[in-house]
Amino acid sequence: MKKWLTILLNISLIIAFTWIGKGIVAITHIPIPGSIIGMVLLFFGLQSGWIKLSWVEAGAALLISEMLLFFIPAVVGFMQYSWMFGIKGLVILFIVVSGTALMMISTGVISEKILARKSGEVRRWFPRYFI
Known part of the structure; x- marks a missing residue:
């Protein structure tokens, strides 16, 4: 209690x-x-x-x-306006996937820069696996 x-x-x-x-x-x-x-x-x-x-x-x-x-109201809204997602679904999917990828890449790059600065290493802007 x-x-x-x-x-x-x-x-x-x-x-x-x-x-x-x-x-x-x-x-x-x-x-x-x-x-x-x-x-x-x-x-x-x-x-x-x-x-x-x-x-x-x-x-x-x-x-x-x-x-x-x-998020249940959002799901209900999705069900109510499903026709809109059928028409513009690929555009929305592209925006979501590309936005997620951009955020993941930028978070990884910034995290590596912060860790490198804390450890005293000097690294290039892009990690080795990008080059």
Whole structure:
């Protein structure tokens, strides 16, 4: 019971930051979603030490583990507009695959540069397996 109460309080804190972000957007009319502003505020709170990781860790872990439930509306939308994916499906597939590949390559290159800098090695911009 104590575990579930802790998780509920963790999720409540995460939701509070989302509401704070939405309030900031309502007041300032920034063209960024309030939930994003709230998560950025939570991130800076964690980085600065104002908020301890233990205050949100269990709740965030539960939300991430149950993330599939949050995508059910997207699946329903896909089923409702399946004709659009039939017509433009190849274009969407190309965009998704190329975007994923670009992100994987850029993440790998940046990670290698960071690791090389930490270890003191001097490496070329592209790893050997690209040349």
